[in-house]
Structure formats: structure tokens, C-alpha cells
Amino acid sequence: MIIHANVGGNLRNRYRLSIKHKIGLIILIVIVTGFILPQRFKMPVEGATKGDYNVKSFWYYPWGRSITHKGVDIFAKEGTNLYPSTNGIVIYSGNIDKGGNVILILGPKWRFHYYAHLHDIKAKSFTYVNKNRVIGSVGSSGNAKGKPPHLHYSIITPLPYIWRIDKAKQGWRKIFYLNPIDYLKKL
Numbered sequence: 001m002i003i004h005a006n007v008g009g010n011l012r013n014r015y016r017l018s019i020k021h022k023i024g025l026i027i028l029i030v031i032v033t034g035f036i037l038p039q040r041f042k043m044p045v046e047g048a049t050k051g052d053y054n055v056k057s058f059w060y061y062p063w064g065r066s067i068t069h070k071g072v073d074i075f076a077k078e079g080t081n082l083y084p085s086t087n088g089i090v091i092y093s094g095n096i097d098k099g100g101n102v103i104l105i106l107g108p109k110w111r112f113h114y115y116a117h118l119h120d121i122k123a124k125s126f127t128y129v130n131k132n133r134v135i136g137s138v139g140s141s142g143n144a145k146g147k148p149p150h151l152h153y154s155i156i157t158p159l160p161y162i163w164r165i166d167k168a169k170q171g172w173r174k175i176f177y178l179n180p181i182d183y184l185k186k187l
């Protein structure tokens with residue numbers, strides 16, 4: 001009887017371990033898949049070219065209450081179609097104080113893509129969007145009110161890239177904010 005009970009216990013322990021291993025493996029696969037998914041950037045503002053943004057606008061200082069400019073501003077006529085620059089999952093779409101109408105998309109490599117000052121939003125939270133899908137249009141909502149319509153676009157990594165710290169104002173925050181112009185200029 002005692003032997004049987006032990007065998008049963010051992011089996012249960014083994015079973016528990018294997019479930020843990022399976023969950024761990026699934027999480028690992030999801031994380032790795034996120035990293036190896038191709039990024040393949042697209043210009044998010046329809047018809048925009050290098051002339052529609054300032055190549056030095058990333059980390060521009062001084063930049064009002066934000067201190068430095070943690071993205072790029074792409075200028076276009078109000079209502080110009082907006083596409084996601086990479087495929088991804090809409091984590092949030094809605095209205096916030098500074099950004100106005102905003103969309104936050106989780107894309108490849110576990111990077112968040114933030115689109116702000118939209119005129120209108122055409123993507124719901126927790127939906128998958130590909131690069132050919134219009135997600136909204138360019139506007140001047142939030143703290144861009146009264147300014148020429150433009151898309152504010154930022155790329156944020158939740159995993160800190162500590163080697164990117166530099167001596168610029170707020171330079172340590174470059175561990176989270178990537179320069180979108182590095183990708184856009186290659187298009």
C-alpha cells in the first residue's frame with residue numbers, strides 16, 4: 001500500500017513538472033517568435049516622404065513639458081490616411097490628454113508603436129492590424145491643437161537597451177525610446 005501511494009505521488013509530481021515545463025516552453029516560444037517576426041517597416045502616413053519630417057527631430061531639445069522630443073513628427077494634410085508602420089496588435093486606441101487621439105500597437109521584437117494627434121481612429125483595442133489597414137488619419141488633437149496637422153510617432157521598447165544611453169539631455173531614456181527615423185529614412 002505504501003509503495004503504491006509513493007508511486008502515485010511520484011507520478012503526480014512528474015505530471016506537475018511536465019505541465020510547468022510545457023507552460024514555460026510555450027512562453028519561451030511566444031517570446032522568441034516575437035523577436036524573430038520580421039519588422040518590414042512602412043511609412044505610416046500615406047504619401048509622406050523624407051521632406052515631410054525633420055531628420056533631426058528625434059530627441060530635439062528643448063521640447064516643452066516633454067523636455068526632449070521622443071519621436072518624429074510627420075506632417076500631412078488633416079485627414080490623410082494612417083497605416084501601422086509594422087503589423088501588430090492594437091493595445092490601446094482612444095483619447096488621452098497630451099496625445100489626443102492615440103493608437104498604441106505592439107509589433108515585432110516586442111516594440112510598441114505610438115501614433116498620436118490623430119484626427120480620427122479606425123482601429124479598436126485588442127485587434128490585429130496589418131500594414132495595409134487604415135487605422136486612422138492625421139490630425140492635430142491633444143496638445144497639437146492649433147498646430148499644423150502631423151503624426152507624432154514613437155517606438156518604445158519595454159526591454160531596456162542600456163547600451164544606448166548617451167550624454168544628451170535625458171539620454172538615459174534612450175534605453176526605451178528608439179529613433180523612428182533610423183527606419184523611416186531607409187524607405
Ligand SMILES: [Zn+2]
Binds near residue numbers: 072073
Ligand atoms: Zn512629436
